[in-house]
Amino acid sequence: MKDRLLPAAIIPAILDLAIRNRLNVETLLHSAEVDPGVLSHSGTFVSVEQQLKLFDAAYQGMNNPAFGLLLGESIQYHSLDLVGQLIATSRNVQEALDELFLFKDLVTPLTSFSLETLGFNAVLVYSVDRVLVKSNWIAHHDVMAASIFSIANAIIPQGLRLTKVRFVHTQPDYVDEYQRIFNTSVEFGCLRNELVFDKRQLSEPLLTSYPEYHSGVRARAKDKLKSIESRETLAAKVAYFISRNLGAAATQLEDVAANFNMTPRTLQRKLKLENTSFVTIRDQCRHQRALRDLSDPGVDMEELAELLGFSDISNFYHAFKRWQGESPGAYRKQALANRGL
Known part of the structure; x- marks a missing residue:
């Protein structure tokens, strides 16, 4: 991002x-x-x-x-x-x-x-x-x-x-x-x-x-959004797509590739040319979303695991510990303490 x-x-x-x-x-x-x-x-x-x-x-x-x-x-x-x-x-x-x-x-x-x-x-x-x-x-x-x-x-x-x-x-x-x-x-x-x-x-x-006048400005705003997208790397576009759709739409490899009118193999090949991979980008997006939501006391941890695409909370626990070096519970406790909650 x-x-x-x-x-x-x-x-x-x-x-x-x-x-x-x-x-x-x-x-x-x-x-x-x-x-x-x-x-x-x-x-x-x-x-x-x-x-x-x-x-x-x-x-x-x-x-x-x-x-x-x-x-x-x-x-x-x-x-x-x-x-x-x-x-x-x-x-x-x-x-x-x-x-x-x-x-x-x-x-x-x-x-x-x-x-x-x-x-x-x-x-x-x-x-x-x-x-x-x-x-x-x-x-x-x-x-x-x-x-x-x-x-x-x-x-x-x-x-x-x-x-x-x-x-x-x-x-x-x-x-x-x-x-x-x-x-x-x-x-x-x-x-x-x-x-x-x-x-x-x-x-x-x-x-x-x-x-x-509004309708004309709207058309220009749409063009500017497209202009921004055309200047970005594919990795940045994929990360943005996944971040926006976590929990709202499917974000598997096939779904993301289809959004960019590519086959999964082509998407993976092009990301490799940018020295990254689909799995790496998806993990980064999941990690960022987890850090954000865990600092909100109103977010249920099991619901967060499901939103991020994990089959159960245990898999989320192990993935988060790999990303952050600590458990999601420990991170949440410190994040809430920093906010005075």
Whole structure:
């Protein structure tokens, strides 16, 4: 996944915040191995790893634990290139969220989203890939919540009427910043990251709605997704396919080969040319998903073993110990302790 490419749309927002805090942009770009050309050319791409490095470098340079909230607060829909345009020109809040979920890999491939309706509330749930985001993950939670709220307030007539905001991380020292930005009840140490709001807003028209323009932007967004896929190695494409479909669709060799219009033998041969194998990639995807889900106390271990494609929990146990060097139970205990749960 770290090899996956994405448009460099979010980088100017990071650099703008860095400049306002008197950080040297050249130093930041160099530390993240990002070509300065991303600042002068639209349509450029960076790897997920480069974006993570730049995020971490800016975070360290500012030396402000509220970095994620400040960055998210500064992001507007135009900061997100085509995805931002899709969101802003949607007919209503529901359609805007649908577009975010569908095209989120153009801006935030390490984040997963879902939407639930409970009683009078709509609940936007999101999670950050804890396997790949190894550092400053609280800041990643912060930037996601603050940017969604910031963009929503710019395009919804009366703003997003939040009733509660929940975070999985424990309460940090800068709790006043959360109150300043969200101006509602904020809870920490929860099972999920959630933005809870009045579900009637889902059908609320947007100030910036423009259906005729929207259809054209959507076509361009689809083309950009295809462009990203065409630049990636086959191994990266296979890993992405397996990661997205674990527990949702078949991910055996035959299924993955069919998705790429290849025979299993051809797929294995091409992966060998990239110095990897199907089994290696599938194990990496299973390992990453296991690490992520074991840090969630609401995930049942037997159900996780089944989701990952193991015939029983014993086989999952042995595989995890081979991957991680410790049992899944021991890993979960430490992961939950790190979260204060």
